[in-house]
Amino acid sequence: MKFKSLLNKIISLLLIFLCSYIIADDKQKESAPEELNYDKDKYEIRHGVLVPKRELGEEEQEGWRSRRLQEYTQKIEPSGIGKGENIQTYIDKYKEQMKWDKRMFYFDIKGTNVGNNVTLTGAVSFPEQKDTLINLLNALKLNVTDKVAVLPSKDLGDKLFAITNVPHQLIYDKPSDKAEQMTDAVVGDLIYLLKYDETSGFYLCMSSSGYLGWIPKDGLVLLNKEQFKSFQEGSKASFRKIFKSEKITIPIGARLKITKINEKNVEVAIPPYVTSEKINTITVDKSFINVFEDKPSKLIQDILKSAEELMDTPYVWGGKTQEGIDCSGFIMMLYGAYGINLARDSNQQVEGGDLVATRWYRDGLRPGDVVFFLGHSGNVNHVGLYIGNSRIINATHPKVKISSFDPNDKEYYNEHLTNSFAFGKRFVVW
Secondary structure (H helix, E strand, O other): OHHHHHHHHHHHHHHHHHHHHHHHHHHHHHHOOOOOOOOOOOEEEEOOEEEEOOOOOHHHHHHHHHHHHHHHHHHHOOOOOOOHHHHHHHHHHHHHHHOOOOOOOOEEEEEEEEOOEEEEEEEEOOHHHHHHHHHHHHHOOOEEEEEEEEOOOHHHOOOOEEEEOOOEEEEEOOOOOOOOEEEEEEOOOEEEEEEEEOOOOEEEEEOOOOOEEEEEHHHEEEEOHHHHHHHHOOOEEEEOOOEEOOOOEEOOOOEEEEEEEOOOEEEEEEEEEEEOOEEEEEEEEHHHEEEEOOOOOHHHHHHHHHHHHOOOOEEOOOOEEOOEEOHHHHHHHHHHOOOOOOOOOHHHHOOOOEEEEEOOEOOOOOOOOEEEEEOOOOOEEEEEEEEEOOEEEEEEOOEEEEEEOOOOOOOOEOHHHHHHEEEEEEOOOO
16 A cells, blocks of 8 residues: 555656646747747847847838737737627736736726727826737727826826925825835935825825835925926935934935035935925934935946947847847946946846936936836837937947937937837936
8 A cells, every 4th residue: 555655656746747847848839939040140039039130120110010919919819809898808918918017017907898899998107008908909800999098197287296205105006005015215205206096195106216106195295397306406415324303303225405515514405395485404414424416426437438438339139248239238237347236138127226217207317327218018128328418328230329319419319219218217326
């Protein structure tokens, strides 16, 4: 009996191992191209797909997008013909396929139908997220009425920003203080507002790190663009020790705007920030802080010089050297040369750093910031280095080059990059 029991266990383990091997082998087959006999001078493999090794023309890009759309359509509705009654299922499957990081991207679309006429409502962070969905539903022969809002909400008026006015304020995944706690905003943190929920009194926002969540309005002072910019600019006091006074407690890591400075002390802006047209301040001994001046540090200047050295380097997918480099490898190696370790891919790199700019607010960009761009489906797929005056250095076909957001910059203006810009992140404090 014991021998028979042992034999059964061995057989079970062998079956488990065999199944695991078959599943792993199938995954490899799914991800690898069917034919590896191709001309490496003309083609390369990206994300398991064989593509031309050059900058694609508009027709080729459209063909690429069309093929990807067909792939999504097949996964969501294998028959290729949609049914209006299944609209929410299609939306949910689409969201699953896109794999947006919910910590940075908001996607909340609901669908209703009358026959094959469907109506979409809700909100998204970027138009690319809903546009690809609409194209997919059209490919399924569904008639779509688009009522999806692109954030930030127009209902916010000019108050698209805020600053934290309490020692710290938790941010939640839903508009309730009983929801899951996502992150924390400390006093002086600059917040990007997306929409307001009147029922709960919470704002959907992006924190100073770019983290998406809901924050109660009582923890904020609302700002317009010019007010926000005034707090973003100027020298900062970064607290390295906890500071306590009768007025306020300031936690380690808080960064507050400096209004005055001398050999021993600094004066910093504190809540409620503005009273009767005067900024509210408190004096702090320098032993509590590090001072960061509003000018490029030597480190930033060195990174910019290294970027210039890589100008005209050939673009090579997966490359990280002067012999050939891709967009995220370019950023990774620039910062890595100075001991700042960033992730390999652009959709990983965007998770780090401080959020200093968004699609609707580029004024916060400074030389040395890292800028991120979206592909047609709304995922981060490109990255570059901001060098000032609306210009970036980026690795793209056929070589590392300068591009510009400014349509008056005739030599370097790039309309596609201008329209697809999403986030600016700062990895080195000035």
